[in-house]
Amino acid sequence: MALTENTAQQAGTADPPTAGRGPGRWAKLLPAPGPQRVLAAATLVNTFGSGLFVTSSALYFTRVIGLPAAQVALGLTAGGIVGLVAGMAAGRGADRWGAKRTQIGVMVLGAFFMTCYLFVHTFWPFVVVACLTAAVHSANPTSRDPLVRQFGGERPAAYRAYLQAMTNLAIALGAVVAGVAIQADSREAYVSLLVGRTLAFVGCALVLTRLPGRARSETRQPEKLGWVALRNRPFLVATVINGVMEVHYAVPTFALPLWIVDHTDAPRWTVSVVLLLNTAMVAGLQVMAGRSVTSTEAAGKRMLWAGCALCAGLALMAAAGGPTAWVSALILVAATAVYTVGELWHAAASMEYSFGLASAEAQGQYSGVFRLGAGTGDALAPTVMGVMVLSWGRPGWLVLAVLFLLVGAASRPAVAFASRRSSG
Template identity: 60%
Template sequence: MALTPRSLLPAARGQRILTAATFVNTFGSGMFMASSALYFTRVVGLSMAAVALGLFTGAMIGLAAGVLAGRVADRWGARETQIAVMASGTVAMSCFLFTDTFWSYTLVCAITGVVYAADKASKAPLVRRLAGANPAGFRAYLRAVTNLAIALGALAAGVVIQLDSKPAYLVMIVGRAAAFLGSALALSRLPKQERTVSAPAAGGRWQVARDRPYVSATVLNCLMSLHFAVPGFLLPLWIVGHTDAPRWMVSCVLVVNTILVIALQVPISKGVGDADTAGRRMLWAGLALFAGLGLMASAGGTDPWTAATLLVLATAVYTLGELWHAAASMEWSFGLAAPDKQGEYAGFFGIGVGVAEALAPSVLGALALGWGVPGWFVLGAIFLTVGAVSRPLVAWAQRHSPPHAAEEVPVAVPVPSSS
């Protein structure tokens, strides 16, 4: 069978539309992430500390917004909520064109932080609805598409960085806003669904906060998610400041990581269809992360080519851990959630990820860069411990918690099949 662009897309129309919307939006995200810091420092005139503070503020404000957006998606429909979030992102991102002070920049960061958190939470019910007979496979496919789009977006940002002019950076921001709009237009092609109501839930409002298995999984995933700052933050600083490897190894290891994630996310996620299997993958992830971080630490104090070889091997081993963790966390996020409250649960799960993203630079920097080689092994031991306790802890919480009582009950209201 010939390999064509169409053969790489899901068979179901709804899945193809969601894939296209995801690709467009994350391409814009990759472009913005790779070049925005230069715009804010070189064109707007902010210090790097001010840029980091604004991003942190936006991320913190967005944490609570995720749960609220998830509830809205559960109540009023994920398709409509996602379209509204993407449209809001278009407006919010356009506001960066007019920021000229720290306070205006921070205000827009707060708004965009809400948009990003609402995007993740409101998308979860949509993914669950469209996943079909192989939900784990489709979720893994979307993550691979996301990584590919971010990589391509970062590549496009290289043109902007090379030009290094105000008009080029402004075009980049317009492009990011257009990506939000393009995603909204793609999502509008999804068919409307019958409205659903939920049977009265025993847990009432904010049921997720009293769901012990889900809370346990969220905390464990938060701790394990600290490692996501390794490729983009910790490893470049380690390579440049603490090894004799060539500086171009920074780009090399990022390329290796990206290619492996894109190529292996779907096959590695196969068979992860329940909490028990997810717990085993978390153990595998802990083992691989421990080994990968140990190899990274070993690159210090060696000759340049030995260091380069160790770093490539370390990145490959680390990436296996990253992929096993991603497969486990996606199953926990979707599989442990109450069927009728996927958005609310996803928003809560996103709080853990957001906390990890906010704390990772300081935690990883203090351990690995502050303590040196011993700190790398302490960090690896943390991930190994989290992986080891994940399966028994979530299983214990499931045994001591009542099953979800609420199920979706369709309301027979005919709606058009497309918009």
């Protein structure tokens, strides 16, 4: 039975997103008034700003600051390495000092560090600021996850999926707005996007202040727990499996566009078509994909399904390298649709693993460790895709397809085996 609105607010939770109240069609798309809606609004503001900057950042660094592309890549790589550590530290801080306080602090630092880009004109200051902003980027989810757990309501899996869908939609909207500024291609346009990202950090922090406070329990004492996540074998196994699967996220953003342009006869506009299809499917179907993933056993099943769909999608992408232009384009559209289904199932499974195998008293720490595995996969993905897909061609696609199938199939039994060893 769903909680009433007053009871939910007193308990610090709210009904799932599907239970929104109020007249009109749009009210049903929102969480009920209370902490869930506040956290969703904060997520929307922050990720819209992320869409603004991610879409235009490379152009800002090269056209406004004036750095060569190789130096930009080096600075961002350094930032990615720093970010891996920062995410774990922020998660531990959220457990010790409170997730709301930590998350607001991360947003404030994000606004300050983003402003620093306005004063960067040479390489080494760029590296420093890139490391600082990357640390904020990694600290954001690990300090936010305890809030998601705290206010997840009676259907936390559905709420997490809702936030993921909102994230993808907001980033896409930010990218659209950034596209207008990019078309102008002026210093003022790029600076306005950076200022917009800064304001999004500030806006998110202000929205988060509306969340109810929650004092730490005297029995929690997370500082005495140590690094419990590193002693949780099932969780570490799931972290490694998810880290390997994470490599596939470079397919639509890195490997597939280059494959389409350099290795197929499909029209170049096919790149935009498949990216829009991927974005639309993720934004529209994420809630549905995650609705029934409410246990680690269900997560194991979805990881298997994800492996099968990713395998089929990548095999189709490999097949697009030979046919004529229109046939190749149709194959690529079908391949993207199948791949995206696998992406949805993987996202649902990974969210359940990161919460379902974690201790409530140390959710931030667990999130930091889990995202360390994911971040490692993300960091390696461009190199893996570059070697296996862009250098090996079709055989590389097929090797990756089989890899994802095997990892997906191994997920459920591997986590179950680790659970038995831990309890034995």
